[in-house]
Amino acid sequence: MRCFKLLLLAGILCLPPALAAAGECGPEALGTARILEVPFAQGPVGRASYGRTLPLERGEVVLTFDDGPLPRRTNAVLAALKAECVKATFFVIGTMVAQFPETLRRTAAEGHTIATHTWSHRYLNRIRSETVRRDQINGGLAAARTVLADDAAPSLSPFFRFPGLGHGAALDRYAAAQRLVPFSIDVDGDDWKRIAPAAVMARVLKRLDAAGRGIILLHDIQPRTVAILPDLLRQLKARGYRVVHVVPAQGDTQAALAALDAPRAKPIRLALDRLGTRMAALRVAARPPASFVEEAPLVLRSGLFEEAPEAPPSRDQSRSGGEVRVALIADAAPGGPAPRAGWSGFVVIGTAPQAAGFRAVAAASGPPPR
Known part of the structure; x- marks a missing residue:
């Protein structure tokens, strides 16, 4: 003491x-x-x-x-x-x-x-x-x-x-x-x-x-x-x-x-x-780098991914309160409608499940179906 x-x-x-x-x-x-x-x-x-x-x-x-x-x-x-x-x-x-x-x-x-x-x-x-x-x-x-x-x-x-x-x-x-x-x-x-x-x-x-x-x-x-x-x-x-x-x-x-x-x-x-x-x-x-603070959601380019025409997202882990929003979206079906609004601000991390996944438009043989 x-x-x-x-x-x-x-x-x-x-x-x-x-x-x-x-x-x-x-x-x-x-x-x-x-x-x-x-x-x-x-x-x-x-x-x-x-x-x-x-x-x-x-x-x-x-x-x-x-x-x-x-x-x-x-x-x-x-x-x-x-x-x-x-x-x-x-x-x-x-x-x-x-x-x-x-x-x-x-x-x-x-x-x-x-x-x-x-x-x-x-x-x-x-x-x-x-x-x-x-x-x-x-x-x-x-x-x-x-x-x-x-x-x-x-x-x-x-x-x-x-x-x-x-x-x-x-x-x-x-x-x-x-x-x-x-x-x-x-x-x-x-x-x-x-x-x-x-x-x-x-x-x-x-x-x-x-x-x-x-x-x-x-x-x-x-x-x-x-x-x-x-x-x-x-x-x-x-x-x-x-x-x-x-x-x-x-x-x-x-x-x-x-x-x-x-x-x-x-x-x-x-x-x-x-x-x-x-x-x-x-x-x-x-000096340690300053902690990263995201001021706004990350916006992906329009049409980067296609959404399934009818089925809802197979998994939605979106969270509010300014945190990063994560969503996994099912593959698009041929002949479906244009993507719905509201999916422009998300970040994809990890791998989609076997039943659902992502198909990059850039890899498609033609323009997205309408």
Whole structure:
């Protein structure tokens, strides 16, 4: 009951432990143990950069994926997560979002948290231009907002990760002014290095065992990650680790979007404009067609069908009240009179019974008899 009240009053998701595993995948799946709300006041997190991390219990991990979306590999990562009922956080690149918006929308639709990772993955701590830094930070968020501007928007978060984890006091201050929550890491899988998939698996597990908990960094665009992820999730389950899904506090995402500085660089602006046009077209195409309302009965061409001279219609399913009228009419008899009035407004559906049917005038050898 308390969870239900929180959901209604604050919009906070509240799930009992391992609900996903028990409800969808069964107890053998890893599942998502709990959902952790991370408010803006929490500040930067991740021991690799800030010396502190999320308030996780021993054995709890947060899965994060950087640098996507990239359709084939991101979709494979999503499939592996879905098979184990696990929710993760994806730090996406603006240029990748602009190329593959449908993949981002799928990621959001499957309940994962969407965070940002700059416009084009430039190492901001190596750039002197404040304008370039700002465009990089804001461009990534602007791209994600453009794609997730409707029903997928609840998945968008103000979580942000500096490329290469490169940050500094000035960058952290600007991120705070933009109402962003910088996310560093606690465990690096090194999946971006040229090492074997087995080496990635070994490093993740060894470092996680040493830390006991924390934020794990992987990359959904890397083939090594795609190769090891199903087995890695099973290993986490076997070793007793529990997955925590991080989500923003209510209102924090909107605050970050309100503070967003429109990128100034012309290439980024043009790319965002094209993305906006593309998304608008996709939404129009996906819009369900308006329900058809027949304003008047359908009128068939005069003489299209011939009516029997004397016998009444063998079946009359005509209905009033503006609904479509249906009638089955017996075959015409040779030498009969002209069709009676009143049969010009009907629609024929289905097949006539064996004892009665239709004979198209166009198929007759001569003019209809009189």
